[in-house]
Amino acid sequence: MEYRLDRNVHSLLDPRTKLLLLFTSSVFVVGNAGERWMVVFYWILVYLPVLLLLVEKEWVAAGIAGAIYVGCYFAQMALQHDLTALESALALMLYIITKILPTVILARYIVRTTKVSEFLAAMKRMHVTDKLTIPISVIFRFFPTVAEESRAINDAMRMRGIEMGAKKATEAVEYRMVPLIASCSIIGEELSAAAMTRGLDVGKKRSCIWNIRFRLLDWIVMTLCAACFIWWGIGRFYV
Amino acid sequence: MDNNRLNAKDLINVGIYTAICAVLCCAVAMTGVIPIMMVLLVVFVPIITGIPYMMFLTKVKKFGMILILNILMGLLMWVTGMSYYALIVGTIAGLAAELIFRAGKYNSKWHGIIAYAVSGLYCWANYFGIFFNADAYFSTRQNFGQDYIDAVTKMLPTWMCPVLFVVDLVCGIIGGWIGAKVLKKHFTKAGIV
Numbered sequence: 187m188e189y190r191l192d193r194n195v196h197s198l199l200d201p202r203t204k205l206l207l208l209f210t211s212s213v214f215v216v217g218n219a220g221e222r223w224m225v226v227f228y229w230i231l232v233y234l235p236v237l238l239l240l241v242e243k244e245w246v247a248a249g250i251a252g253a254i255y256v257g258c259y260f261a262q263m264a265l266q267h268d269l270t271a272l273e274s275a276l277a278l279m280l281y282i283i284t285k286i287l288p289t290v291i292l293a294r295y296i297v298r299t300t301k302v303s304e305f306l307a308a309m310k311r312m313h314v315t316d317k318l319t320i321p322i323s324v325i326f327r328f329f330p331t332v333a334e335e336s337r338a339i340n341d342a343m344r345m346r347g348i349e350m351g352a353k354k355a356t357e358a359v360e361y362r363m364v365p366l367i368a369s370c371s372i373i374g375e376e377l378s379a380a381a382m383t384r385g386l387d388v389g390k391k392r393s394c395i396w397n398i399r400f401r402l403l404d405w406i407v408m409t410l411c412a413a414c415f416i417w418w419g420i421g422r423f424y425v
Numbered sequence: 426m427d428n429n430r431l432n433a434k435d436l437i438n439v440g441i442y443t444a445i446c447a448v449l450c451c452a453v454a455m456t457g458v459i460p461i462m463m464v465l466l467v468v469f470v471p472i473i474t475g476i477p478y479m480m481f482l483t484k485v486k487k488f489g490m491i492l493i494l495n496i497l498m499g500l501l502m503w504v505t506g507m508s509y510y511a512l513i514v515g516t517i518a519g520l521a522a523e524l525i526f527r528a529g530k531y532n533s534k535w536h537g538i539i540a541y542a543v544s545g546l547y548c549w550a551n552y553f554g555i556f557f558n559a560d561a562y563f564s565t566r567q568n569f570g571q572d573y574i575d576a577v578t579k580m581l582p583t584w585m586c587p588v589l590f591v592v593d594l595v596c597g598i599i600g601g602w603i604g605a606k607v608l609k610k611h612f613t614k615a616g617i618v
Contacts, residue, residue, distance in 0.1 A: 212504050278573075317431060317489070321497055324440025325447070332448045363476050364611045367445065371480065374441040378434040386433040 198241060201308035203404040204296045207234070210411040211289050214418070223421035227414045232284075234410075235291040242299060251291055258284050297326050307394035320386065324377065331373060332366070339365050431489055439490050442481035443497045446474045450498075450548075451505070464580050467552070467589050468596050471545045475600025478545075479608050482526065482537045491526060495519025495544050502551065514550035518543050534605055541604070542597025549593040556586050 199207075211231050214224055232255070239248035258280050302323045309319040339362055343349075348361050385392070400408075453469050456462040462469075485491060496519065499512030522544035529536025555577065 208504070216505070317436060317493060318496070320433060320436040321440035321443060321493060324437050325444045325497065325501075328441055328444035329448065332444055336448075359473070360607060363473075364607065367477050367480050368612070368615070370441055370445055374438060377441075378437045381433045381437060 198401075198403050199238075199299075199407060200398060200400055200404045201296075201300050201305045202312065203400070203407050204300060206411050207407055208289070208292055208296060210414050211235075211292050214414055215288050216285055224414070224418055227410075227417060230410065231414070232288045235288050235295060238295050239291065242295070244295075247291075247294075251287070254283065254287065297329070302327065303392075303394050304398060306392070308398050310392070311398065320381075327377075328370075332370065335369050335373075336362065336366055339369075429487055431487055435484070435487060435490055436493075438481070438484045439493050439497070442477055442484075443494050443501075445477040446481075446494075446498065447501050449474050449477065461576075461580070463577055464589075467548055467593050470548045471542070471593060471596040472600040472603065474545070475541060475597075475602075475604035476607050477604075478541050479537060479601060479604030480612065482541070483608070483612075485526065486531050488523060488527060491523045491540065491544055492516070492519040495522070495547065499547055502547065510550040510553040511547040514553075515544075515547035518546040538598055538601035538605060541601035542594050545597040545600070546590075546593060549589050552581065552586070552589055555581050556583050 211234075214228060215231050236248050236251050236255070239251065261280055262277070262284070305323055305326075306316070306319055310316070342365075343358075343361055348358055381387070450470055450473075453473055454466060456466070456469075481494065482491075495515040496512070499509075499515035502511035502515075503509045522540040525543060526533075526536050526540040529540075
């Protein structure tokens with residue numbers, strides 16, 4: 187996974203708005219709160235990440251996501267009747283895809299368009315302690331790294347003939363886990379050195395080159411999120 | 426500088442090991458779509474995450490790191506669609522684990538193993554939804570099919586709750602012990618620890 191370091195315009199949404207959107211999406215799309223009552227907002231939340239990808243000019247990703255959505259929709263239409271075992275397994279897979287994919291796209295969008303310093307500054311603005319924000323930003327930086335390392339290690343182990351699901355299962359796990367942890371811990375050392383250079387440890391207030399404030403688009407998205415929760419509250423307590 | 430305060434290096438370590446544990450948890454938890462694996466997750470997750478966790482404990486020398494890791498794991502569980510019980514139980518368990526590990530002066534092996542077993546309780550907390558609020562829990566999983574729901578409900582009557590608690594602790598101890606062994610075999614020899 188690559189990061190766009192050469193951008194000098196920042197993304198359209200404020201980091202805080204992005205997090206609110208992620209939270210809303212995880213409550214209403216993955217968590218499926220409200221069910222039928224929320225169906226309009228549900229579809230808005232499902233298609234919003236694709237729209238965001240288009241806005242950020244990620245044509246390929248947006249195209250793939252849209253194609254998967256449409257494909258899943260028609261497949262689910264076709265699977266409405268009584269199901270055989272194979273079909274119900276397929277329906278389960280489709281269900282997981284349609285539930286999780288929008289949030290995954292959103293999370294990927296957030297990771298790719300938010301700079302770490304932007305995120306830290308926005309969190310500082312919300313008075314979140316950096317004892318939480320620094321680990322969180324490291325986690326987001328680290329997910330792609332862990333995936334990449336484990337892919338490389340997996341390849342190396344396959345070359346040595348140590349396959350997952352072979353008769354020595356413990357060996358297969360151990361030989362993957364140990365190099366993964368070793369290389370991650372070394373990358374971590376380098377990361378701490380880099381953080382030290384950037385003065386993360388000084389304890390003074392850090393300045394940020396990005397001008398972080400809410401713009402029109404932020405207010406629109408935040409109104410949408412608030413509307414989701416209010417509509418859900420109405421459905422829950424008054425109807 | 427005050428030596429007992431967490432500095433950037435500690436916080437980055439917390440982040441790294443949380444990421445590793447979360448990726449492993451996620452990879453193992455994917456198998457939960459099979460009903461029997463759903464129950465056995467409480468066995469596999471503590472055993473698999475034992476190795477990175479014990480490695481993490483070798484870096485812990487100050488109060489607060491285990492607690493932060495547990496809060497973050499709870500948050501991740503919550504965001505990825507498990508219940509918020511994991512966050513609550515994880516926070517309390519993290520505090521308990523922190524105190525246990527501190528009692529061992531941050532370098533005792535057995536204190537570390539027990540601290541790992543205790544802090545792994547967030548895994549057990551993920552089942553609370555099934556025990557205490559089954560209708561709501563399965564309403565978000567209707568499409569898994571009635572067979573799946575029946576199978577999981579049959580395997581998890583309410584009296585299984587304390588059983589899973591014990592299983593989680595025991596598997597945590599086993600996982601921590603395996604972790605400590607692997608650590609000794611590979612990392613102590615190589616001088617990474």
